[in-house]
Amino acid sequence: MHVKPGREAEFLDLLTPVLDAMRHEPSFINAALHRSPDDPTLFMIYETWADLDELVQVQIPRAYRQAYIAALPDILRQERGITIWQPMRGDFALAEARKP
Numbered sequence: 001m002h003v004k005p006g007r008e009a010e011f012l013d014l015l016t017p018v019l020d021a022m023r024h025e026p027s028f029i030n031a032a033l034h035r036s037p038d039d040p041t042l043f044m045i046y047e048t049w050a051d052l053d054e055l056v057q058v059q060i061p062r063a064y065r066q067a068y069i070a071a072l073p074d075i076l077r078q079e080r081g082i083t084i085w086q087p088m089r090g091d092f093a094l095a096e097a098r099k100p
Helices: 008-022 052-059 063-075
Strands: 028-035 043-049
Touching: 008 028, 008 043, 008 063, 043 052
Parallel strands: none
Antiparallel strands: 028 043
């Protein structure tokens, strides 16, 4: 998502409570927020949910998302793009494996 210059903090202030609330949803698996090292106004959020239909019908309309969603047209330089991907594999380092 391309945020209008100077609106990055506002964007993060609106997004943070959404990300914090999502982790308590039963079908939530994980989310990762990324920022471009080349463009501080470019963000990417990657979410993984157990059930796509439940995400669309139940999770996106949740009350805790509404202020964030309503503010996006004013904060973003262009409409956000949402793409759906089917997970095939996920590899993660275990914290225990990294201990000295």
